[in-house]
Amino acid sequence: MHEKTIAELAAALQAREVSSVELTEHYLRRIETLDDALNGYITVTAEQALEAARAADDARAQGRAGALTGVPMAHKDIFCTEGVRTSCGSRMLDNFVAPYDAGVVERFKAAGCPVLGKTNMDEFAMGSSNETSYYGPVRNPWDTERVPGGSSGGSAAVVAARLAPGATGTDTGGSIRQPAALTGITGLKPTYGRVSRWGMVAFASSLDQGGPMARTAEDCALLLNVMAGFDRRDSTSLERPEENFTAALDRPVKGLRVGLPKPFFGEGMAPGVARVLEEAIDHYKGLGVEFREVDLPNAGLAVPAYYVVAPAECSSNLARFDGVRFGYRCEDPKDLLDLYTRSRGEGFGAEVKRRIMVGTYALSAGYFDAYYLKAQKIRRLIADDFARAFQEVDVLLGPTTPDTAFRIGEKTDDPVSMYLSDIYTIAVNLAGLPGMSLPAGLADGLPVGMQLIGNYFDEARLLGMAHQYQMGTEWHRMAPGGFK
Amino acid sequence: MQWETVIGLEIHAQLATRSKIFSGAATAYGAAPNTQACAVDLGLPGVLPVLNEGAVRMAVKLGLAIGADIAPRSVFARKNYFYPDLPKGYQISQYELPVVSRGQLEIELEDGQAKTVGITRAHLEEDAGKSLHEDFHGMTGIDLNRAGTPLLEIVSEPDLRSAREAVAYMKKLHSLVRYLGICDGNMQEGSFRCDANVSVRPRGSDTFGTRTEIKNLNSFRFVERAIDYEVERQIDVLEGGGTVVQETRLFDPDQGETRPMRSKEEANDYRYFPDPDLLPLDIDAAFIEAVRATLPELPDEKKHRFMEQYGLSAYDAGVLTASREMADYFEAVAAACQGPAKTAANWVMGELSAALNKDGLEIGDSPVTAEALGGLLRRIHDNTISGKIAKEVFEAMWAGEGDADTVIEAKGLKQITDTGAIEQVIDQVIADHPQQLEQYRAGKDKLFGFFVGQVMKRTGGKANPAQVNDLLKGKL
Numbered sequence: 036m037h038e039k040t041i042a043e044l045a046a047a048l049q050a051r052e053v054s055s056v057e058l059t060e061h062y063l064r065r066i067e068t069l070d071d072a073l074n075g076y077i078t079v080t081a082e083q084a085l086e087a088a089r090a091a092d093d094a095r096a097q098g099r100a101g102a103l104t105g106v107p108m109a110h111k112d113i114f115c116t117e118g119v120r121t122s123c124g125s126r127m128l129d130n131f132v133a134p135y136d137a138g139v140v141e142r143f144k145a146a147g148c149p150v151l152g153k154t155n156m157d158e159f160a161m162g163s164s165n166e167t168s169y170y171g172p173v174r175n176p177w178d179t180e181r182v183p184g185g186s187s188g189g190s191a192a193v194v195a196a197r198l199a200p201g202a203t204g205t206d207t208g209g210s211i212r213q214p215a216a217l218t219g220i221t222g223l224k225p226t227y228g229r230v231s232r233w234g235m236v237a238f239a240s241s242l243d244q245g246g247p248m249a250r251t252a253e254d255c256a257l258l259l260n261v262m263a264g265f266d267r268r269d270s271t272s273l274e275r276p277e278e279n280f281t282a283a284l285d286r287p288v289k290g291l292r293v294g295l296p297k298p299f300f301g302e303g304m305a306p307g308v309a310r311v312l313e314e315a316i317d318h319y320k321g322l323g324v325e326f327r328e329v330d331l332p333n334a335g336l337a338v339p340a341y342y343v344v345a346p347a348e349c350s351s352n353l354a355r356f357d358g359v360r361f362g363y364r365c366e367d368p369k370d371l372l373d374l375y376t377r378s379r380g381e382g383f384g385a386e387v388k389r390r391i392m393v394g395t396y397a398l399s400a401g402y403f404d405a406y407y408l409k410a411q412k413i414r415r416l417i418a419d420d421f422a423r424a425f426q427e428v429d430v431l432l433g434p435t436t437p438d439t440a441f442r443i444g445e446k447t448d449d450p451v452s453m454y455l456s457d458i459y460t461i462a463v464n465l466a467g468l469p470g471m472s473l474p475a476g477l478a479d480g481l482p483v484g485m486q487l488i489g490n491y492f493d494e495a496r497l498l499g500m501a502h503q504y505q506m507g508t509e510w511h512r513m514a515p516g517g518f519k
Numbered sequence: 520m521q522w523e524t525v526i527g528l529e530i531h532a533q534l535a536t537r538s539k540i541f542s543g544a545a546t547a548y549g550a551a552p553n554t555q556a557c558a559v560d561l562g563l564p565g566v567l568p569v570l571n572e573g574a575v576r577m578a579v580k581l582g583l584a585i586g587a588d589i590a591p592r593s594v595f596a597r598k599n600y601f602y603p604d605l606p607k608g609y610q611i612s613q614y615e616l617p618v619v620s621r622g623q624l625e626i627e628l629e630d631g632q633a634k635t636v637g638i639t640r641a642h643l644e645e646d647a648g649k650s651l652h653e654d655f656h657g658m659t660g661i662d663l664n665r666a667g668t669p670l671l672e673i674v675s676e677p678d679l680r681s682a683r684e685a686v687a688y689m690k691k692l693h694s695l696v697r698y699l700g701i702c703d704g705n706m707q708e709g710s711f712r713c714d715a716n717v718s719v720r721p722r723g724s725d726t727f728g729t730r731t732e733i734k735n736l737n738s739f740r741f742v743e744r745a746i747d748y749e750v751e752r753q754i755d756v757l758e759g760g761g762t763v764v765q766e767t768r769l770f771d772p773d774q775g776e777t778r779p780m781r782s783k784e785e786a787n788d789y790r791y792f793p794d795p796d797l798l799p800l801d802i803d804a805a806f807i808e809a810v811r812a813t814l815p816e817l818p819d820e821k822k823h824r825f826m827e828q829y830g831l832s833a834y835d836a837g838v839l840t841a842s843r844e845m846a847d848y849f850e851a852v853a854a855a856c857q858g859p860a861k862t863a864a865n866w867v868m869g870e871l872s873a874a875l876n877k878d879g880l881e882i883g884d885s886p887v888t889a890e891a892l893g894g895l896l897r898r899i900h901d902n903t904i905s906g907k908i909a910k911e912v913f914e915a916m917w918a919g920e921g922d923a924d925t926v927i928e929a930k931g932l933k934q935i936t937d938t939g940a941i942e943q944v945i946d947q948v949i950a951d952h953p954q955q956l957e958q959y960r961a962g963k964d965k966l967f968g969f970f971v972g973q974v975m976k977r978t979g980g981k982a983n984p985a986q987v988n989d990l991l992k993g994k995l
Contacts, residue, residue, distance in 0.1 A: 114565075115563075115564065115565045121564065121565075123564065128564065131564065133563065133564070133565065134558060134563070135558055135563075137565060232565075232567060233565065233566070233567055234565040234566070235565055236564040236565045237564075237565065237796075239795075240795035240796050241795035267569065268567060268569060269567050269569075270567065270568065270569055270570065270796060270797050270798055271795075271796065271798065347792060348795055350599075350790075351597050351599050351608070351609050351790070351792070353608075354599060354601065354607065354608020354609055355562040355564070355606060355607045355608050356564075357601060357603075357608060359603050359606075359661065360561055360562070360563075360606065360661075361561075361563065361564075371603065371659075375601055395790065398599070398790035398791075398792055399788055399790060400788045400790075403790075403792070407792060
């Protein structure tokens with residue numbers, strides 16, 4: 036049953052081959068037996084999931100079922116869930132139960148999807164390996180000595196290991212695409228403003244974007260149909276006509292103009308990754324896709340600009356965690372300053388503190404112009420680079436990550452090398468564009484992701500291009516040994 | 520040395536929106552602690568601000584009323600600092616690009632001269648909550664009802680030269696925001712409060728002295744006393760060879776002095792940056808014109824109209840237009856009284872204001888409505904009662920004994936205008952005072968008043984004074 040994609044499960048539910056309760060129980064059993072090896076879930080919500088599954092089955096019996104009614108899924112623990120802890124991977128929020136649902140959570144509830152649990156993540160979504168979580172690292176189902184990527188590492192691992200058919204993630208600098216690549220699944224970061232940020236704990240508000248993680252492009256399209264849409268509670272949410280992202284999946288890619296960004300194919304890419312990409316490009320050529328090289332002259336500035344903007348915003352966004360109203364509070368504070376310093380000192384992990392300090396510095400009087408303002412200008416330049424490229428081509432294609440999954444602990448002492456694992460994904464966030472990663476092969480037995488980048492609101496084209504690839508390849512069907 | 524005082528005011532006007540500036544929670548004053556604070560006001564993880572359009576409309580209204588520039592694009596920024604009653608750890612405010620800039624307000628000085636005070640800017644921001652230090656046994660209570668209440672911070676140029684000028688400016692602005700209906704002006708509840716930047720410099724100098732900022736002055740009297748004290752203090756420091764320290768001070772009304780706020784050694788760095796949760800605020804010409812169409816007649820316009828239309832003096836017109844409520848009340852009285860507007864003006868500024876003061880009431884709460892007062896004045900004009908009797912009737916109306924006609928009827932206060940009846944009384948008075956009659960006829964004209972007084976006394980003040988005069992002259 037867990038081998039089926041979301042589209043296949045939805046069909047099975049509709050054909051009454053299986054009930055939502057049976058399906059949910061099946062996944063809960065898998066989680067029970069297999070997740071100890073992965074640590075993909077922070078909280079499993081078996082009771083609520085079964086209750087929702089019963090409601091979904093009732094709805095179906097009464098003829099009120101929608102496209103995904105009864106299909107279980109999981110939420111990254113960054114989305115607030117009423118009555119269920121939302122930890123954001125941090126000791127700071129270990130005791131936090133939100134009194135409301137995130138916009139995304141509401142939408143999945145309305146769609147009738149039982150929620151299996153809340154998935155592990157880097158603390159406050161700051162990390163590329165899921166090692167910064169207060170709840171311990173997530174392990175990559177392809178090799179449990181390796182990281183699954185991050186920050187949506189829990190969502191990626193549980194989808195790859197078939198402990199959930201699909202999951203939500205968030206992507207601030209690659210946090211959906213990079214773990215999708217390292218675990219061999221498909222993940223989409225939508226255009227900034229597509230998916231409501233209401234109730235999504237903020238890391239860097241101008242970059243954060245929720246998106247779907249599943250095994251196939253078709254599944255991502257189904258999940259995006261649920262997730263995307265205007266939310267008046269989020270001022271950066273975009274009011275757009277409703278779109279059906281599955282409608283154009285079958286459109287042939289013949290004649291599609293695809294750009295290969297020069298800076299993405301230079302030094303730094305592992306040979307195994309390069310070989311996989313070459314094969315994928317050949318496959319697309321066989322489908323009639325036209326490739327050409329494009330330049331993104333300022334792409335090299337993306338990582339430094341990101342590591343100013345994101346920490347700057349995070350330093351302000353995380354100021355509310357002060358031990359006063361909710362979350363972690365230190366024992367016996369002796370005065371206000373002590374309450375602040377110890378609550379924050381004890382409640383936050385090292386990477387979060389590092390970024391708060393970097394961001395505070397970048398916004399300080401005397402440094403603001405040199406760092407924050409300059410980074411904003413670079414952002415503009417990078418967006419302009421992409422705009423120029425999209426005058427010539429429809430989609431950009433490149434690697435998602437420079438290499439395959441690294442070993443747990445391998446990069447924890449070297450933050451810069453960790454930051455560089457997002458070198459191909461970050462520019463997309465700075466520009467606010469949609470991007471996705473899909474599995475394109477293996478290198479030394481580990482999954483390699485291919486990244487597609489589209490123009491604003493071009494998610495349907497990306498999903499279609501990915502779907503056409505998956506129609507002719509089997510990489511998305513690969514399951515890690517031990518989780519088949 | 521002669522010193523010159525330089526003052527600039529930052530006035531925080533709480534905007535009279537029903538809900539908060541970035542959330543749907545109510546803004547009503549006086550609710551139980553933390554009952555008017557929603558998830559957004561509490562700064563819970565994941566919540567987001569949505570700008571209240573009503574607050575923007577009010578800011579634009581003020582901007583138009585002070586002839587200011589309305590920014591086609593202004594930006595909300597975060598002012599970052601930690602404080603327990605600041606839930607998010609930052610305040611959303613406008614920093615580099617405020618919605619309103621470069622306005623002005625004309626005030627009248629004591630010598631009757633007009634002075635134009637520049638208004639640098641007015642920007643939208645959210646208020647913080649309140650820390651409560653009493654009743655918590657060494658702990659601090661936090662009430663976040665006020666958190667997120669919309670404020671318009673109105674910053675003047677350093678154009679004011681005395682505490683009196685500062686108060687005149689503040690009163691004028693206070694009147695204006697109430698005219699515009701954008702602020703209830705309630706200073707006790709903190710809806711209209713002021714920070715004063717004060718410095719002194721040798722007269723004739725064109726550079727500013729070091730200033731201090733006196734925070735949170737919530738009455739006109741405190742503004743005047745605090746500035747006067749601070750000016751004296753700074754002059755003493757300078758004349759004693761010292762230097763003024765740039766600092767924030769608080770005014771202690773009990774001691775009548777300003778004192779430095781207890782502050783941390785480190786300088787505050789607010790690390791302002793544009794709030795990524797909010798889009799820039801774009802205001803187009805159509806929006807501005809729609810707001811302009813809702814502008815009421817402003818105090819200065821109204822004052823000139825009152826002088827023209829009602830023939831009032833500049834002073835009377837100024838007093839009557841000091842608040843919109845008083846002006847509206849006056850106009851309703853003038854319309855209802857069917858007589859000279861000057862009488863209406865005198866009554867509103869005289870009897871009515873005195874009675875309101877005595878009972879500590881606002882004009883909106885007057886037990887005598889404008890229509891009722893107009894009805895009373897009508898009875899003066901049509902000679903039913905004299906002005907003197909009218910005061911008695913007014914007192915009864917104030918005490919809730921009914922409208923003018925009811926009181927006049929019930930107390931039998933109707934003026935006697937029947938010539939025959941008055942003549943009868945006059946004849947009696949003359950008959951009873953032969954000595955005085957002789958003296959009068961011998962040329963002691965002063966005694967005329969005596970006879971009038973006697974007639975009025977015998978009629979209980981109800982005889983028409985003009986008729987009494989005429990008839991007495993004939994008889995005597």
